[in-house]
Amino acid sequence: MKKRILGFWEIWNMSFGFLGIQFGFALQGGFMSRIFQTLGADKHDIPLLWIAAPLTGLLVQPIIGYMSDRTWSPKWGRRRPYFLVGAILSSIALFFVPYSPALWIAAGFLWILDASINVSMEPFRALVADKLDESQRTYGFVMQTLIIGIGTWVASNLPWLVSEMGVSDAADLGVVPDSVKIAFAIGAFVFLISILYTVFTTTEYPPEDMEEFEREKAKKNRFISDITNNIGNMPSTMKKLGVIQFFSWFAFFTMWSMANPALTEHVYNTPAPIEANFDMTNSADQEAFKIENTAFQKASNSVGSAMGVYGLSSMAFALLFVFYTSKKNVNRKYVHMLSLIIGGAGFLLMMVVSPEQLKYCFMLIGIAWGSILSMPYAMLSSSVDPKKMGMFMGIFNMFIVIPQIIAALGGINFVSGLLGDDAINAMTIAGLSLIIAGLCNFLITEKAAISYQPTE
Template sequence: MHPSTPKPRLSFWQLWNMSFGFFGIQFGFALQNANTSRIFSTLGADPSQLALFWLAAPVTGLLVQPIIGYLSDNTWHPKWGRRRPFFFLGAVLASIALFLMPNSHMLWMAVAVLWLMDAAINISMEPFRAFVGDKLDPSQQTAGFAMQTFFIGCGAVIASLLPTIYADYLGVSNVSVNGGVPDTVRYAFYAGGAVYLLAVLWTVFTSEESPPEDMAAFRRDSGKGLGHGIAEILDGFFHMPKTMLQLAFVQFFSWIGLFAMWIYTTSAVAETVFGTTDARSELYQDAGNYVGLLFAVYSGVSALAAFILPVLARLTSRKAVHMICLLVGGLSLASVFLIHDRTMLVLPMIGVGIAWASILTMPYAILAGALPASRMGYYMGVFNFFVVIPQIVSGLLLGFITEHFFGGHTGYTLALGGVSMALGGLLTLWVRDDAKAAA
């Protein structure tokens, strides 16, 4: 249900301003996705260890997002509003982590910084999802999430290309010296720290939030304390709306595919296309840059698709669009291990980009229409369980499967991820979406 007072329809530039912070958030997130396995491998990690080291991402999300969602639901400041204090705090912490990450000289240091980075990203990212539900009428919510997806794609394109830009156009060294992180990656993370903070500050200072309609009731509910909030979070996990439960299964299999892609694409491409498994070799670092280019492709496609998906949803339905996008993305990801020509790798990344755009838009648009407005942040945080749980499962199992069933060949792990994503697409058929799919 939604509040009785209709929400004003926002202009294009108001949607732009409230979503621009996601440009910075995804700038940092894309640097992490494209380069973390590369950094870990350069510092001595074995391919079978990578998924385990990546557990920082989902575990911090599992712990942080529901709590931040609850806290942001129960926060109000006359100047800072409800969600914006968390945007700001997360941005400061994430920027610090982005500066620290490429200066890790030992594997354990890089893993520790990844924990900090993911916690910080989650602090600023989770309230952005609830921000759409707060500010937009249901008729604009799909467009609001699509605008976020557009900035996610734009930020990821630039961030993913940065190491290649530094190497090819600015003459920065792309070679690991004494087992350290190449300067191309180092400078890319420095730029990411600055962009993250500035982009989020843009949204903080150009967007406004409306106070709770019933301030007395809000103060009464918000005074119950964090202990009460944690109890509510756990209770909500077992009493979630039916639509959320249905989407949970779709999310589970979709994110197994994404996590497999982020962890293993660099090592798979290095082995099958560049012909090396030596993480400190120049060829391996070249493969890392090329994977950044491939990730820029899927991110760019997602930015463009973000504005097409709402139109297709109006013509058909949101769940039909999501199903088709996941099937396309899953089959595309599964095909990567069959390709040995670097240029041809662009094709499956186009399909992955279509799926990524829908993953970032449709589930949240469907869900927002099924949630009570007063608990939007809380339920969005609970919904994040079904983003992080599959990543935890992947972190615990994919390394074992890669080593013992695939003989260490990570290309097969990518294929397994693609099959999982396609299965998520089929499960979309069972999702109920009663809300109007309006832009």
Template sequence: MKKKRLSFWEIWNMSFGFLGIQFGFALQNANTSRIFETLGAEIDQIPILWIAAPVTGLVVQPIIGYFSDRTWTRLGRRRPYFLAGAILASIALCIMPNSPALWVAAGMLWIMDASINVAMEPFRAFVGDNLPGDQRTLGFAMQSFFIGLGAVVGSVMPYVFTNWLGISNTAPEGVIPDSVKWSFYVGGVVFLTAVLWTVWRSREYSPEELEQFEENRDFPAPDLSPEENERRIARLRQYGIMFLAAGLLATAIPYYYNLQKELYVLTVGFALVGILFLAASAIRRRKGRNGFVTIMSDLLNMPDTMKQLAWVQFFSWFALFSMWIYTTQAVTGHVYGTRDTTSELYNDGADWVTVLFGVYNGVAAVVAFLLPVLARKTSRKITHLIALTLGGLGLMSVYFITDPDWLLLSMVGVGIAWASILSVPYAMLAGALPPKKMGYYMGVFNFFIVIPQMVAATILGFLVSGLFGGEPVYALVVGGLAMILSGLLTLRVRDRRAIDLAGMTKS
């Protein structure tokens, strides 16, 4: 038994919810630094305030993936999570721009990002569940299209409200402008409406149907003999000791040299991972397997393709996070020449950043449907390399630009990279995952999006203030170099589709 090939409009409907998710995500990315700075955050505080997003994703996505693999309701397997996340995120979008203080805005970012993650994570597994292997690249490309389209509109909303509708983009000190507030209100409505469309206009295979598909035969159940069980217990313990020791040693360094406290987020995180591995080892020895033990054990048994893609994801998402954190400050300071958040010039520059973010997302929406064509003519690895190289050059070019209009060209390169980042790695990954654990491993794959963001959030503030003389534009240069390196690392990935095609050619 094989999965049914879906029509264009069926794939459209099952991906449409990403329009709303990315609308809200784009508002968050383009305006959070602006909100923090308006509420009194210093330039070197902004990265650590952003830590909410990666930490939340690190915790939420694998848990949601694990439970969605084991869920079946009247709404199906993944759709209940789409709906719950959309409702919570829409509420948070309406509250955040009305935050009376910096700590409230930071707290709302935690809530908003957790809700977005609850809605977003099952969408990746949704494609793997519903589409046959030869349609998955199109499925992820369709998601990329809606991500780009939603982000275009979401990113430019403050600019539209100011320049088309005449709503003010300035406000007294410590107050968020009305143009930003109304953008977030609209975002909440769009988020919920788009996800509801996917919930009601798409279907899912039941667990029994998924069991019958031929592709399940490629992933036999793991050997759980006593010897294998002991080996896995020992492996959990070894990794626990390794991570705990590394975390404690790394924590001692910023303490001894009196470095920035933000570094503790990363070092203590390593120690915490070690404790979790040790706990899983102890529980598995005494009580056998439970949900927690399964999550930690499967983390050590990732498919090889997933491990290789981890490095690609690390450097590309480090680059993206540096862009999201520092583009507003780089453009207003380096190009517009001001850091006065109450000035019209600063807010004009901040509004232009929302347009730039809209442009790169718009480019991504168009390019999303061209990438599968290029991948067929070359390979998915070469396609990703080309896209990431163009994105890296786009980020680095910001340093050399003085005319704001030329920044549009920089964003074309970033948009090409963004389209590929949102589709090509997932298309390579989906064919390497056991179908029964699709949601969980898609959630774990988010680690390699989250961890680089945590690294960026903890070290970029230190680099900008300590090494770059308070000039955030250099963070974009570092991000550009990281993105090019990510492209080169793609060449190491073992792409199962390429192997399958080679086997077909030989036969």
């Protein structure tokens, strides 16, 4: 079916819900490790505490993709019911996670939060392919990246902004500061409101052949076999993109889980205070702990703020390509390759920068992030059956979560440990991984994936 060419605001409306999703991801990615450290986690244990994020993605996204492919409501459409359910659950989890009284509760909240965000996120990817003509696919995915960039930058700066407004960064042992609690509450509100905006401003196309759709939906107990068959028969482009995704997402998982301990320690020289080093029955030690902990919390605000710059630069990347791809085609392969290598350089420079220069590292990383959020999906959407778009987007998520699972289960500690015990070595490994991902783009040779090919 030839789809109507959509205008800017129509594409903006259908993508706006990603603002909330990215508020959730940015607060999770920028500050969960800080919460874990505040609750007493050792820096070497942090990657494993993050295992919830990739595992829930591995389980949830293929299931939600499969279910949304087989859903249709004349009022709510195909993808929007999942946006709404995920938004409600995510907002509740976001609000309560900084109130966790113990490390295991915070880790449990991360499971709930990440699963809920995935319920909303996966159908958003499929919605772009559902709604847009193939000639607008790159434009649509880049538009999502623009909104994701806005969300990343604003959400990453929330604890710093709240602190600047006078809310305290000081807190007792094992208690998350009020500045973080208020930031997460704001994120929960934005998450829900932005999803509701997309739900009520966007319509969806019904299935092209309703009778065939109903017959497919009536078939029972085919989820496992359908997933297995489609994994076995995935297009070659999808497999090649999977190699690129592996190294890309290993790098970014390393950043999300280890940037706070690495950068507060190496760049700001204010590592998280270790409880065992203080006699908390002694008033002098209590005061010393408070001073060190407040310094760590403020440095964490600064790390989060600097990290938010990667959202800002990905937004600039997306804005440039929104205007360019609305009129012309791009060579997706070489754009993605160059972007990933630039991002890798940003990670490598963290070894030598000052606190004032750290934001420039994240500026380079944002170029890679902007490309990761758009180019692989644009290449993939040109290579799969439109009737199975939700399922294939869910299966494609395997190439995102498997490297994260490997990283969480010891991959980060093992590889960075080859360079030494310093936490900053994890950022070096992230940089090398992104550069390898960039070079793997040479594997992509299919013309339809590299650039939109109009039919005669």
